[in-house]
Amino acid sequence: MIKRSLALSSSQLAILRNLISIANIANMAKIALSPFDAQDADVVLRSSDPEPTDFRVYKNILSLSSSFWRTAFQLPQTAQDSLVEETKDEDNRPIIAMSEAAIIIDRLLRFLYPCDDPSFESIDDFKGVIEVAYKYDMLSSLATLRRTLISPSFLSVRIYAIALHYSLHNEAKEAARYALKTNVVDVESHDELDQITGRDFQRLVQYHRIQGKEALKLLNSRWSLCVETSCRSWVNNFRTKATPVLTDEPDGATIFSSEFLLGVNGSMFPD
Numbered sequence: 001m002i003k004r005s006l007a008l009s010s011s012q013l014a015i016l017r018n019l020i021s022i023a024n025i026a027n028m029a030k031i032a033l034s035p036f037d038a039q040d041a042d043v044v045l046r047s048s049d050p051e052p053t054d055f056r057v058y059k060n061i062l063s064l065s066s067s068f069w070r071t072a073f074q075l076p077q078t079a080q081d082s083l084v085e086e087t088k089d090e091d092n093r094p095i096i097a098m099s100e101a102a103i104i105i106d107r108l109l110r111f112l113y114p115c116d117d118p119s120f121e122s123i124d125d126f127k128g129v130i131e132v133a134y135k136y137d138m139l140s141s142l143a144t145l146r147r148t149l150i151s152p153s154f155l156s157v158r159i160y161a162i163a164l165h166y167s168l169h170n171e172a173k174e175a176a177r178y179a180l181k182t183n184v185v186d187v188e189s190h191d192e193l194d195q196i197t198g199r200d201f202q203r204l205v206q207y208h209r210i211q212g213k214e215a216l217k218l219l220n221s222r223w224s225l226c227v228e229t230s231c232r233s234w235v236n237n238f239r240t241k242a243t244p245v246l247t248d249e250p251d252g253a254t255i256f257s258s259e260f261l262l263g264v265n266g267s268m269f270p271d
Contacts, residue, residue: 038058045098061094150178
């Protein structure tokens with residue numbers, strides 16, 4: 001059996017020093033809500049808010065979910081003491097001052113604990129959590145977080161960029177498929193797009209165009225057997241209106257929506 005040495009990289013050591021050394025016991029913190037208020041917890045994560053929140057958590061839960069924390073907690077006590085002068089709470093629990101706000105810590109911990117997963121109102125809220133998960137090497141343990149990443153409620157182009165930034169290639173492919181519902185060429189500029197290469201974005205645009213051509217090919221095939229003049233006229237009108245829509249949004253869902261079909265009918269049978 002190969003014994004792995006317990007060692008943190010220089011960047012991880014810097015993170016660990018910062019986490020503990022900036023804890024200020026004089027700045028009294030409020031206790032987080034359940035389940036992060038356990039009296040028998042053995043470590044405290046303190047948020048960076050002006051009025052900080054203390055999350056009383058268990059080292060074993062953090063260790064099982066993160067190689068960073070596992071290594072940090074397994075360091076010999078003398079090694080830990082040489083890194084920082086530890087701050088402790090009134091129950092002698094070590095306080096680790098996080099650089100993240102309470103809302104981010106709360107959401108991240110809920111993915112690890114046996115409780116309901118958090119909800120995200122915006123992609124910006126989600127991005128803050130996945131950044132921290134990546135920072136502490138928690139991504140491999142957060143399968144639910146990765147599934148949430150490809151939620152249809154988020155702007156797919158931003159998700160595509162975030163997934164590529166963290167080398168989540170399966171999620172990037174899924175986001176590219178969701179992007180067929182949007183016009184990727186005219187998408188708004190977002191900070192996430194600065195984190196991917198021009199070639200990455202070009203691949204998305206190329207995929208979009210290929211799927212658009214396939215959709216138009218299907219649209220213009222002889223799929224209507226109707227011989228009535230009015231029926232053929234409706235089909236031709238439908239194709240005419242659907243062509244520019246499929247060019248921009250080759251997903252196809254839009255042209256079969258009730259709003260679009262009512263528009264086709266309205267143009268043929270005006271009031």
